[in-house]
Amino acid sequence: MSILRIALPIPKRQLFDYLALDVIPKVGCRVRVSFGPRKLIGVVWEVGEDSTWEVSKLKAIQEVIDDKPIFDATQRKLCSWLAQYYKHPIGDVVQSAMPVALRKGESSLPKAIEYWTVSETGKTVELSSLSRAPKQQALLSALQTEDILKSKAKEQFGAAATKALFDKEFITVIAKQSTNETNWRQNLIVQDKPVANVEQALAISSIEAKLAEFACFLLDGITGSGKTEVYLQAIEPVLKQGKQVLILVPEIGLTPQTVNRFKYRFGIDVGVLHSGLTNNERLQVWQKSAKGQLGIIIGTRSAIFTPMLAPGLLIVDEEHDASYKQQDGLRYHARDLAVVRAHAEKIPLVLGTATPALETLNNALTGKYLYLKLHERAGNASVAxxxxxxxxxxxxxxxxxxxxxxxxxxxxxxxxxxxxxxxxxxYAPALVCHQCGFVEQCLRCDKPFTLHNQLYKLQCHHCGNAKGIPKSCQQCQSTELTAMGVxxxxxxxxxxxxxxxxxxxxxxxxxxxxxxxxxxxxxxxxxxxxxxxxxxxxxxxxxxxxxxxxxxxxxxxxxxxxxxxxxxxxxxxxxxxxxxxxxxxxxxxxxxxxxxxxxxxxxxxxxxxxxxxxxxYALLERQHANLPPFTYQALFKAQALSAQDAHMFLQNVSQLFSHAAGVSCIGPIPALMEKRQGQYRMQLLLQSSQRSSLQRALGHYINQVETLFLANKVRWSLDIDPQDFS
Missing domain, CATH: 3.40.50.300 (P-loop containing nucleotide triphosphate hydrolases)
Known part of the structure; x- marks a missing residue:
């Protein structure tokens, strides 16, 4: 009898055993199971014949959702590494690696995409009749040229304009099956390629020399030195070999200009992944990339999980940027995961920046990464x-x-x-009474409200709490309220x-x-x-x-x-x-x-x-102070309505780890922002000169932390390689 070991979205650091039905699903396929009173969607992670539980007590799965695995061997290896390194429940890791649509149990097969199109009534409408509604006029005019994605129409013209035209029966919705089955490899062209300068040419040739193996490059180029041109010319031979390229950028705002530049250079569609897309659009890019129908995929942090049929190169642009580190849930660093993925895929990785993170720079200086430098600005531009x-x-x-x-x-x-x-x-970071000095504060965070004049409100930028601007001081009733700061x-x-x-x-x-x-x-x-x-x-x-x-x-x-x-x-x-x-x-x-x-x-x-x-010199300071990258850290965070509960919980955690060899504890101490959203926040820092010692200690004690007396009374989390202490 086959035992399925399934990764479920449960905050437990384990797999769960179930019995197979008539058909044994392949490893990497999704299944639907009963978990207590709930129905959950999990992924088959292992198939075996033994279980630590009595077979008679095991439940059978209820449904096999996929015919083919949605996680290949490399993706499963990455997820297992994430769960082990960040000490995070494997089921949550697997959930994070899936598009939202797949988490909900939707089909992994391509589905129709909804577009707005002009209705028969709309074709007879004079555009001039909508002159008093310019957005509706612009949308109808655009739709008379071509159909527009629903989400794109909403972004460009607004939900009100689309609804108004729909209510007037001028436009209607149609569903189109994805027809992007064309072979991008046949459409690939290279146009307007400038001649690289000496530094760029050296960097490009260095990357090209390693295209058939794993290598990690730090491309350290001053701002305006043409790092993107290095990316473009290094990508060219990869695409010509029929392989795919995944590029990470730190924020949505950088994707349009980056996408347009890559589209123009190579004349092929570029897959885009970021939080501004609908679940269906993200799933479509995920599917196309997995089938090899996209040569270039550009996305923000979570795009690192995108499957590729023929991976050829990974690029992390602005590798120093803090937004690559997830600050809640699975607190992974996309740059570090990119290194692990490139190694697993046996492909090169390029980390580009003008201001390398000290961890990355140290790896380059010690020879762990290959160090490429661009000292000159491209063209005739001079350094400011x-x-x-x-x-x-x-x-x-x-x-x-x-x-x-x-x-x-x-x-x-x-x-x-x-x-x-x-x-x-x-408008200003605080509103102060000129007479008595009273400051309007958010009581949940003990921080001043920020004054927003245009929205006519006071808002806390820490918890989102907001209220109207008072006409007088609540303490002395004076009307002389002054905006402090800019x-x-x-x-x-x-x-x-x-x-x-x-x-x-x-x-x-x-x-x-x-x-x-x-x-x-x-x-x-x-x-x-x-x-x-x-x-x-x-x-x-x-x-x-x-x-x-x-x-x-x-x-x-x-x-x-x-x-x-x-x-x-x-x-x-x-x-x-x-x-x-x-x-x-x-x-x-x-x-x-x-x-x-x-x-x-x-x-x-x-x-x-x-x-x-x-x-x-910052690296020298870090070395003398025993700080990363010369030591390794893990941060336990706890918050509770009572500061005493949070402190006591971390004190108990500290006592556990006091027995760990080669690991020192700092704290518990208050977080840099001690109170937030009505909760008191405390921290305990674990530090070791050896990453292996820290990992061994965490692996040994993390399950005991979950059983501590106050573990269910406080909200706590573990952050490996923390970047933010606020």
């Missing part, structure tokens, strides 16, 4: 000059010193664009008044909600419709704005004195990336940092010596 501006004892207008306003004016008058960076969305909204308003003759645009997570909106904003910037660009970190991520010649960073002081040991590295990466937005074409560029501490060693080192010099 960097300066510090001392704002001590200077009056500030909406956060900007007069000297910087004069500098902005100079660049604008020359016909250039300027970019201003402040990592605070909203956010992107206030900056936008102030610059509009100071430079009324120039157009400005604000890009943050408030203004850029929705994938298509960000695309339109970026296009308008490149079309020079706006001269002043205001934004948060969204603007720092690899965008190419050839007309930007000045970048101003308003406030770096907060990051200089953070309790997080990674803060200096993150700030250095941010400053270097932002400096790279200036002077990317013919015009020379410059970057200015406003600060109250112009002599700070970090700033002076970056300005005068660059990121590479900073990183070299």
């Amino acid at each position: 000059t960097q300066h510090v501006f001392d704002i001590r004892q200077q009056p500030l207008k909406f956060g900007i010193a007069q000297g910087m306003l004069d500098r902005i004016k100079l660049h604008l008058e020359q016909g250039s664009q300027v970019m201003l960076f402040i990592n605070r969305r909203g 956010g992107t909204e206030q900056l936008e308003q102030g610059l509009s008044q100071y430079f009324p003759e120039y157009s400005n645009i604000r890009i943050d997570s408030d203004s850029a909600r929705g994938k298509s909106k960000l695309d339109r904003m970026l296009s308008s910037i490149n079309n020079n419709e706006h001269q002043i660009l205001i934004g948060t970190q969204i603007l720092s991520k690899g965008h190419h704005f050839p007309n930007v010649t000045l970048v101003l960073i308003l406030d770096v002081d907060g990051a200089l004195f953070s309790a997080d040991y990674r803060a200096a590295e993150n700030l250095a990466q941010l400053i270097t990336q932002l400096a790279g937005r200036a002077g990317r074409a013919e015009k020379p560029g410059e970057m200015w940092l406003q600060t109250h501490d112009p002599g700070h060693p970090l700033l002076q080192d970056l300005i005068n010596n660059g990121y590479a010099h900073f990183a070299k």
Whole structure:
């Protein structure tokens, strides 16, 4: 009798035994089973003849969902590695690796995709009759040319416009079976390939020499040095061999420009995977990639799980970016998983960045990774000059010193664009009573509410709690309420008044909600419709704005004195990336940092010596302080309504691990943000000079942690190789 060992979406670090029906499903297929009162969908992970349970007590599976495995041997190996390394339930890992549609039990076979099309009534409508509804008019006009995906129509024209046309019976829904069965290998062309410079050519030839084996490259190229061109030319021989390429980018905002560039160069469809797609669209890309119908797949973090029929190359762009680390559930790092996957697939991996993470840089310096460098900007572009501006004892207008306003004016008058960076969305980070000093706070987080003038509300950026702007102080009833500090909204308003003759645009997570909106904003910037660009970190991520010649960073002081040991590295990466937005074409560029501490060693080192010099000495500091990458860490986090419960639970965890050889415990201590959403948050850090010692200890004690007295009373989690201590 065959025993099926099944990975189920249950928070238990084990497989579950079931009996097969008449047909024994293949390993990697989904099955439906009964688990207590629930019906669950799991994946057959192993098939055997023995069980630790009495066979008479085992249930039989209820249904075999797939004829063919949806997880091949390599994918199963990756999932097993993830579960073992991150000490996470195997069933949850398998769920994370599947598209949502497959988790729900939908067929893994290609299904019809829904499109909007013009109805017979709509074909007789005069477009001029919709002149008072421009979005409806634009949508109907577009549909008269071609049918449009439902999700795409919603993004581009809005749900209200599509619903209005549907209610008027001008448009209707049709379902089309996927016809993308064409062989992309036959359609492959290479057009407008520029001649690589010497550094690029060396990098390309180094990658090409390893196409038949595993190798990990760090492509360390200054901003604007043409890393994407290296990717494109390294990909070309892979595609010509009929193999596939998977490219990871850190954020949705980078996918449109990257996708268009790859489509244009090779003339083939590019599969795109990110959170802005519907479940059905994501499943379709997953299916096409698995069948080998896509040559190039570009996606954000979770795209690392995408199956490929003929894998040839993996690329992780902006490998240093924090968004590659999942911060809840399965806390994996997509960059690290890419290394494991490339090794399993026996293909090369390219990690590209202008500001390598210290872990990656250390691997390159010690010879674990092959180190490729690009020191020169592509074409005639020159590296932006960097300066510090001392704002001590200077009056500030909406956060900007007069000297910087004069500098902005100079660049604008020359016909250039300027970019201003402040990592605070909203109008102001606090609302304070001028009479008594009372600050409007979120009681769930003990943090000030952020003032959002345009939405006329106060909002907590930690838990999302919001309320209307009060007319008077709740403590002394004074009506003199003052906005303290500067956010992107206030900056936008102030610059509009100071430079009324120039157009400005604000890009943050408030203004850029929705994938298509960000695309339109970026296009308008490149079309020079706006001269002043205001934004948060969204603007720092690899965008190419050839007309930007000045970048101003308003406030770096907060990051200089953070309790997080990674803060200096993150700030250095941010400053270097932002400096790279200036002077990317013919015009020379410059970057200015406003600060109250112009002599700070970090700033002076970056300005005068660059990121590479900073990183070299940052690694020395880490080594002397016994911090990663020279030690290995695991972070237990606990939160509860009572700080005492969270502390006591972690104290008990600490006592367990005090017996582990080669592992030291730091804590329990409060998290950097001690209270959030009404819960008190504590942390316990485990550290070891040997990764194997830490892994052995975690493997030995993790099941005992689950049985501790307070384990069910607090919310706790384990984060291997933590990046965020907030």
